[in-house]
Amino acid sequence: MKSSMATPVTVSDITENPHKYQFKQINDMTGQSILNSFDAVFISNSVAFNGGLNVLKDSIYHETIxxxxxxxxxxxxxxxxxxxxxxxxxxxxxxxxxxxxxxxxxxxxxxxxxxxxxxxxxx
Structure with missing residues (x-):
């Protein structure tokens, strides 16, 4: 996946998908409310926190520093x-x-x- 600070990352930035996963672009602010509608949801730390999630305990993956x-x-x-x-x-x-x-x-x-x-x- 390519990324740039000036341009937000979108589903169209995915360059490889060997497992044929299906992705749907969402508004990050809705991540908590649609969590049970998808197999996995990418949610930023601040949004997760505001939604009552603990990024270190509730995530199946979180980035290292x-x-x-x-x-x-x-x-x-x-x-x-x-x-x-x-x-x-x-x-x-x-x-x-x-x-x-x-x-x-x-x-x-x-x-x-x-x-x-x-x-x-x-x-």
Whole structure:
């Protein structure tokens, strides 16, 4: 399957299908409501969470954290002129603190996974 950040992936992007699976393009937001109508449904983490699913427990497959998922990771970014701002650096440090990660874990039932990678890793 080919993919590009600028262009959403569609069923027409499937380049090989040796098992002859049948695919139907859906709106990601409907994934939870039509789950029982199909053999499998691809649902993004945020939509699954909002639908009451735990991506780490309820999925039959979920992606590992690597360069291929770089378009699905939230990042903290600032303008070049602010890259040495002490307050912003403090914010990033707090975001990765044990207390905040425990809070995020409890708030989101451990469905969100912390990614501690430099942006260069994701290029």
């Amino acid at each position: 690597n360069k291929d998922m770089r378009y699905n990771i939230n990042i903290i970014k600032t303008a070049k002129k602010n890259e040495n701002n002490k307050e912003l650096k403090k914010l990033v440090k707090l975001f990765h603190s044990k207390e905040i990660q425990e809070y995020v874990g409890k708030k989101f039932d451990h469905k969100k996974v912390e990614v501690k990678k430099q942006v260069s890793y994701l290029k």
